[in-house]
Amino acid sequence: MARRRLGTRPGSGDDRARRTLGLLVLACLTLITLDARAGSSSPLNPARSAIGSVMGPVEDATATATRPFHDLSGFVHSNKSLRGNIATLTAENSRLRGEVATEPIDRQRLAELEGLTKTASDTGYSIVAARVIAMGPEQSFSRTVTIDAGTSSGVRKDMTVLNNDGLVGRVVEATRSTATVLLIVDTSSVVGGRLSTNLEIGFLRGRGTVGDSGRLDLDLVDNSVIPSKNDVVVTWGSKDGVPYVAGIPIGTVDSVVSSPRNSSRIAVIKPYADFTALDVVGVVVPKGTHGDRKVITAGGGQ
Amino acid sequence: MTPARNAAMVALVCAAVVGQAVVFRFLAIDGVVPDLALIVVVAGAIARGPEFGALLGFGAGLLADLAPPADHVAGRWALALVLVGYLAGRVRQDARSSPLMAVVVVGAASFIATSVFALSGGLVGDGSLPVGPMLRVIVISMLWDLLLAPLVVPALLRFFDDVRPARRFARSR
Numbered sequence: 001m002a003r004r005r006l007g008t009r010p011g012s013g014d015d016r017a018r019r020t021l022g023l024l025v026l027a028c029l030t031l032i033t034l035d036a037r038a039g040s041s042s043p044l045n046p047a048r049s050a051i052g053s054v055m056g057p058v059e060d061a062t063a064t065a066t067r068p069f070h071d072l073s074g075f076v077h078s079n080k081s082l083r084g085n086i087a088t089l090t091a092e093n094s095r096l097r098g099e100v101a102t103e104p105i106d107r108q109r110l111a112e113l114e115g116l117t118k119t120a121s122d123t124g125y126s127i128v129a130a131r132v133i134a135m136g137p138e139q140s141f142s143r144t145v146t147i148d149a150g151t152s153s154g155v156r157k158d159m160t161v162l163n164n165d166g167l168v169g170r171v172v173e174a175t176r177s178t179a180t181v182l183l184i185v186d187t188s189s190v191v192g193g194r195l196s197t198n199l200e201i202g203f204l205r206g207r208g209t210v211g212d213s214g215r216l217d218l219d220l221v222d223n224s225v226i227p228s229k230n231d232v233v234v235t236w237g238s239k240d241g242v243p244y245v246a247g248i249p250i251g252t253v254d255s256v257v258s259s260p261r262n263s264s265r266i267a268v269i270k271p272y273a274d275f276t277a278l279d280v281v282g283v284v285v286p287k288g289t290h291g292d293r294k295v296i297t298a299g300g301g302q
Numbered sequence: 303m304t305p306a307r308n309a310a311m312v313a314l315v316c317a318a319v320v321g322q323a324v325v326f327r328f329l330a331i332d333g334v335v336p337d338l339a340l341i342v343v344v345a346g347a348i349a350r351g352p353e354f355g356a357l358l359g360f361g362a363g364l365l366a367d368l369a370p371p372a373d374h375v376a377g378r379w380a381l382a383l384v385l386v387g388y389l390a391g392r393v394r395q396d397a398r399s400s401p402l403m404a405v406v407v408v409g410a411a412s413f414i415a416t417s418v419f420a421l422s423g424g425l426v427g428d429g430s431l432p433v434g435p436m437l438r439v440i441v442i443s444m445l446w447d448l449l450l451a452p453l454v455v456p457a458l459l460r461f462f463d464d465v466r467p468a469r470r471f472a473r474s475r
Contacts, residue, residue, distance in 0.1 A: 017352040017391065024360045024384045031364075031377030036426040044376045048368050055320065055369040062324045134323035136371040138333030139416050139443045140379070141423055141431055144371035146323070172373055180371045187431065208431045210333040276333065 049175055056178030060148050063133035112280040115164025117296050125245060126289060127162075127282035127296045128153050133178070135278075143186040143210060145169075147281060150177045154289035158243035160235075163281045166272030167191070167235060167250045170243040171283065179283070183275055184250065185214045193218055193250055193269075194236040200225045201236050202267075204250065210275040216251060218267040227253045227267040245284050307465040311346075314461065315362045318342045319369055334439055336446035337412060339366050343383050344390045344411045345458035348404055350466065352391025359387030375428045382418040386411040404459070405451040412447035416440045 035042045042048075116129055130149035136142060149155050151174050161168040161181045169189065173180040184191050185206040193204045202220035209215075218233060231253040237246025251271035258265045282296070289295050318338035326335040339362040347355025363380030366372060372379075390397065390411050397407045417440055423430040430436065
């Protein structure tokens with residue numbers, strides 16, 4: 001093998017590399033075609049869930065091990081608008097800075113959990129709390145996160161995911177201990193939304209970006225309706241709450257853009273949830289779900 | 303190639319894929335994180351040539367395609383990383399000449415890989431953005447990779463030299 005690779009003719013190593021390249025590119029194109037054509041019944045799904053069940057726990061362990069660093073850096077980087085204030089803040093009070101780094105993170109987490117419990121009693125849904133352990137890179141142009149609850153906690157495909165700010169997304173893939181959540185800001189995500197002021201319905205599509213510029217486009221079914229700024233949009237839900245349950249706040253109307261070309265009006269929605277700083281989220285599960293996690297219900301009990 | 307060397311390489315690729323999704327998510331600039339898997343593939347290609355680079359790219363790309371939270375059409379990252387693995391291997395003589403050149407190769411590879419990934423998404427109709435935001439993502443990810451490359455590429459080159467099969471190592475020197 002070594003001799004072939006080093007080769008006596010100068011071109012032979014190149015030829016071999018070129019052949020390998022050709023074969024691998026062909027393999028990739030085959031995979032892409034198979035996966036893209038088959039849609040939800042892709043032949044790659046077994047491979048996907050097998051890798052998911054191995055890599056999920058690895059991601060979970062890594063997230064747990066690196067969490068203290070995350071909490072520090074997350075505090076600094078998660079919110080763009082905070083960044084400008086950091087210089088003044090640090091100069092102002094170093095003691096405050098030390099405090100901020102450790103204790104309030106726990107308090108904040110507690111507040112988020114309390115918010116979830118409140119959501120459960122407000123909406124009457126049963127919720128399983130989970131934490132975000134991994135985020136798909138923006139380079140993949142799809143906005144997904146991994147959460148640390150899976151089928152063992154009763155989390156299944158097509159369940160609604162929310163946090164105490166509002167709607168986060170839906171579960172698209174679940175392994176035993178982790179689940180993949182498609183965020184509502186993803187370009188392939190479509191959510192049925194309802195304007196809370198006039199109950200008009202429409203469809204929300206993500207723009208694929210997170211951060212301060214993360215927006216959703218609301219395409220109203222009735223084109224004569226003009227949404228007003230700061231109108232609240234909530235989910236209108238679908239049959240049996242799959243994939244979205246009704247009445248979860250999504251965001252507020254930021255602006256309205258009319259497009260003369262297809263004679264429709266699109267309302268730009270600013271989502272409530274901050275997708276760059278997702279931590280504790282809740283998965284809406286059917287009533288009576290039993291798993292290895294506590295289920296938060298309307299009564300506030302188990 | 304011994305099992306131990308293979309295991310070390312598999313572990314490195316896994317660490318890169320997990321690292322970019324888990325460890326770097328809070329450092330992300332508008333969701334864009336450094337592409338660790340790409341840096342590993344380019345370093346491997348520079349150390350060991352185009353054939354190894356393409357194979358490593360295929361493995362790393364497939365893992366990035368299938369490991370959660372990936373939800374795009376599988377094979378897209380594999381295609382992008384196979385191409386840059388091969389290309390980086392072809393320019394390895396130049397890239398090895400100085401650390402700066404290696405960093406430049408990483409930057410170019412980052413641009414090519416993210417663009418190929420974006421284009422393949424457009425072709426199969428899978429999660430693409432308008433041109434403006436897409437270019438922004440490509441540029442930010444390239445800057446991330448350029449920032450990280452000087453820190454990790456020398457160590458990675460040493461790693462790939464160390465796990466090189468001993469016989470071949472002796473002959474080629």
